Amino acid sequence: MITSMTGFSRSEAKNDQAEAVWEIRSVNHRYLDITVRLPDDLRYLEMQVRNLISKHLHRGKVEAILTLFPTGAMLEEIALNLPLVQQLIEVNDKVCYHSHLPAFDVGFLLRWPGVIQTKQVVTPELDELILSLCDENLKKLHASREKEGSKIKQFLSQRVDNFTTLLENINNSMETYMLTYRNRIIEKIREFKEEIEPGRLEKELAFLLQKADVAEETSRLESHLQQVRSYIDQGGAVGRRLDFFMQELNREANTLGSKSIDINITEAVVEFKVLIEQMREQINNIE
Numbered sequence: 001m002i003t004s005m006t007g008f009s010r011s012e013a014k015n016d017q018a019e020a021v022w023e024i025r026s027v028n029h030r031y032l033d034i035t036v037r038l039p040d041d042l043r044y045l046e047m048q049v050r051n052l053i054s055k056h057l058h059r060g061k062v063e064a065i066l067t068l069f070p071t072g073a074m075l076e077e078i079a080l081n082l083p084l085v086q087q088l089i090e091v092n093d094k095v096c097y098h099s100h101l102p103a104f105d106v107g108f109l110l111r112w113p114g115v116i117q118t119k120q121v122v123t124p125e126l127d128e129l130i131l132s133l134c135d136e137n138l139k140k141l142h143a144s145r146e147k148e149g150s151k152i153k154q155f156l157s158q159r160v161d162n163f164t165t166l167l168e169n170i171n172n173s174m175e176t177y178m179l180t181y182r183n184r185i186i187e188k189i190r191e192f193k194e195e196i197e198p199g200r201l202e203k204e205l206a207f208l209l210q211k212a213d214v215a216e217e218t219s220r221l222e223s224h225l226q227q228v229r230s231y232i233d234q235g236g237a238v239g240r241r242l243d244f245f246m247q248e249l250n251r252e253a254n255t256l257g258s259k260s261i262d263i264n265i266t267e268a269v270v271e272f273k274v275l276i277e278q279m280r281e282q283i284n285n286i287e
Helices: 040-056 082-099 106-111 124-191 198-212 215-234 239-258 263-283
Strands: 007-014 018-027 032-037 060-070 076-080 116-120
Touching: 007 124, 018 124, 032 040, 040 060, 040 124, 060 124, 082 106, 124 215, 124 263, 215 239, 239 263
Parallel strands: 032 060
Antiparallel strands: 007 018, 018 060, 076 116
């Protein structure tokens, strides 16, 4: 199935320690670009989270944010910043010595920023909750990207059908176009009112008709469209391959336009370019 690179999902769960909330959003990007935002006490989980994201997603700019809300049972370790306490005491002693002011009390010392340090105690159970919730949320994100991808698939299939119909019209009318073009050349030559050797006339006509023949271009366009349709049906991470074939379709359409011998072909080429641009815009968002 075709998968979009755009999506958002949110999941939450809790145990007796904390409530965890994962928010993961993704947008289109050339490669898989992952940003993980975790509380400082949980930075050691970043690599495991990245591995989970890589397992579910292949392309896109992905931002995963974990918010943790401790419950009443969330344990905390309290530590005293002894080096900072020692510095404060030394500064206090110097001030007291020079100014004869009273020393600050213990309460003032403990309220000093950084003296009391707390650290949440994270248990293996909480780690498991966070990682399993992340995995669940990634599945939800992948499902939302697939849902968006199904809309893109329908859009692309319709454009390929339109492209194919226009190309068939050109192929079915090519004999008429070439005959009209041949008669137009002969009529122009007759306007000069000069006699031309029949053999030379036929040779020049054959040369001009060969230059105007677009069978090779239409054949390559048909081949590229078959490949595009195949990748659309195949699904998966096909965005880059489809983008390559958009370039090839555009190249052949330009060549076809430069060799156009009929207004109908010219108009079809203009429509080809519109369809290619419409498809390219959607393909830019495919994984």
